[in-house]
Amino acid sequence: MKFYLALVMGLLVGCNDDSNGRNMNSEHALIKLELEQPIETLAAESPIEFSKECLDEAGMCWYKISRAGSDPLLPTFEVQQGGRVLLLQQATDISIAFNQRIDESVQNFNITLRGLPDNSTHEATQEFLYTLISDIEEAGWQHYYSPSDPRISGSQADKIDSPDDVLGSYVMSHPWLDPDHQIDLQRWLELGSFYNWYFYNDGAYLHLRAWRRDSENAPMEKATYLITLEFLTESAYWLSGFSEEEDKERWKELLPARLDEYRQQREKLEARARAAGIEIDEAYQDPPIKALAD
Numbered sequence: 001m002k003f004y005l006a007l008v009m010g011l012l013v014g015c016n017d018d019s020n021g022r023n024m025n026s027e028h029a030l031i032k033l034e035l036e037q038p039i040e041t042l043a044a045e046s047p048i049e050f051s052k053e054c055l056d057e058a059g060m061c062w063y064k065i066s067r068a069g070s071d072p073l074l075p076t077f078e079v080q081q082g083g084r085v086l087l088l089q090q091a092t093d094i095s096i097a098f099n100q101r102i103d104e105s106v107q108n109f110n111i112t113l114r115g116l117p118d119n120s121t122h123e124a125t126q127e128f129l130y131t132l133i134s135d136i137e138e139a140g141w142q143h144y145y146s147p148s149d150p151r152i153s154g155s156q157a158d159k160i161d162s163p164d165d166v167l168g169s170y171v172m173s174h175p176w177l178d179p180d181h182q183i184d185l186q187r188w189l190e191l192g193s194f195y196n197w198y199f200y201n202d203g204a205y206l207h208l209r210a211w212r213r214d215s216e217n218a219p220m221e222k223a224t225y226l227i228t229l230e231f232l233t234e235s236a237y238w239l240s241g242f243s244e245e246e247d248k249e250r251w252k253e254l255l256p257a258r259l260d261e262y263r264q265q266r267e268k269l270e271a272r273a274r275a276a277g278i279e280i281d282e283a284y285q286d287p288p289i290k291a292l293a294d
Contacts, residue, residue: 028089029075031065035204035233036105039063039098048075050096059101066093069114077111079139079231082202086139088229090114107236111229118224119215125225126188129210132227133179133197141199141206143179144287146172147262150269151281154181159278163191167272173198189220200287205237206230234290252291259289 029047043050043063054061067074069092077094079086093112098104116128145151149171152160160166160175176183179197195210207230215222232240238255242248270280 027073029073030078031075031094032078032080033094033106033109033231034080035107035109035231039096039104039106042096042106054100059099061098061100063096063098064094068092074114081204081231082140084140084201086136086141088113108230108232111231113227113229115225115227119218119222120224121222122185122188122220125210125223126182126185129195129208129225129227130182133208136199136206136208137179139201141201142287143284144173144198144200144205145281145284146198147259147286148265149173150266150273151284152270152273152278153281153284154178154183156278157181157183157187159276163187166269166278167276169269171269172196203234203290205232205234207232238289238291255289255292 031046031048033042043052046065048065050063050065052061052063065075071092074090074092077088077091079088088111090113091111092114094109096106096109098107113132116125150166152166152175154175154177157175157178163174163176164170166175174196175181176187176191177195177197179199193212195212197208199206199208209228209230211226213224213226214220215224235251239248239251241258242251242254247254274280
C-alpha cells in the first residue's frame with residue numbers, strides 16, 4: 001500500500017522521462033502487449049523505447065515508459081489475451097517487473113491512464129470508468145470474486161450498508177463494485193478514496209484501480225482520479241499470496257491447502273449472508289487454475 005500511495009502522488013503531479021523516448025514525436029504510438037511474451041521481444045518491437053532499471057541483489061528488473069499527462073501524443077496499448085484485444089488509449093505510464101533468476105517473460109504489467117482532467121465531476125469520472133469496464137468486458141474479461149469472498153453481486157447492493165465490508169467482514173470483491181452493476185453517486189462517494197474491480201480471462205487476472213483525491217473547493221462535486229490497470233499471469237497472481245521465498249518456490253504444492261482455507265472462509269460468510277436475506281450468486285464458479293491441472 002505504501003508503494004501504491006507513493007506511485008499515486010508521483011503520477012498525480014506528472015512525470016515525463018524524455019530520455020526513454022524512441023519515438024516521442026510519433027502520433028499516438030501503438031504498443032502491443034501480451035502476457036508471457038519474452039520481455040526482450042516486447043522491448044525490441046515497441047515503437048517507444050522502454051527504460052530499464054535493475055536491482056542486481058534481488059535479481060529484479062523493471063521496464064518502464066513514462067509520459068506527462070499533458071503530452072498530446074500519449075501511446076495506446078493493445079493488450080491481447082484469450083484471443084481478444086483490449087485497447088487502452090491515452091496511457092501515461094507502463095511498468096513491467098520481472099525476476100531475471102526465474103523468467104524473463106512478461107508476467108505482469110501496470111498501465112496508468114490519463115483519464116479526465118483534474119477536478120472533473122464525480123459523475124463524469126463515473127461514466128468514464130463504467131465505459132472502461134464495458135470495454136474490458138467486451139474484450140473477454142469476466143467479473144472475478146476473490147476466492148475467500150462471498151459471491152454477492154451488485155444486485156444485492158441495497159442490502160449492504162458498509163462500503164468496506166459485508167456483515168462486519170472485510171471483502172476485496174465488494175458488491176458495490178461489481179463490474180456488472182452500476183451504483184448511484186451517493187454510494188460512489190461513500191466508497192472513499194480507493195475503488196477496485198477484479199476480472200479474469202483465460203488464465204490471466206486484471207485488477208482495475210481508481211484512486212480519488214477530492215477537490216479542496218468542492219469535494220462533493222469534483223475530484224482528481226488516478227486510474228491504473230494491473231495485468232497478471234496465473235503464476236504471478238497466486239505467487240503474490242506467498243511472502244516467504246521458500247513458499248514461493250513451492251506455490252503449486254502449497255496452493256491447494258490455501259484454496260481450501262479460502263473456500264472455508266467463503267462458505268462461512270455466505271452462510272451468514274443467506275441468514276441475513278442476502279442472495280448468493282450461485283451461478284458463479286471459480287475459474288480453473290491451469291497450473292493445478294498439469
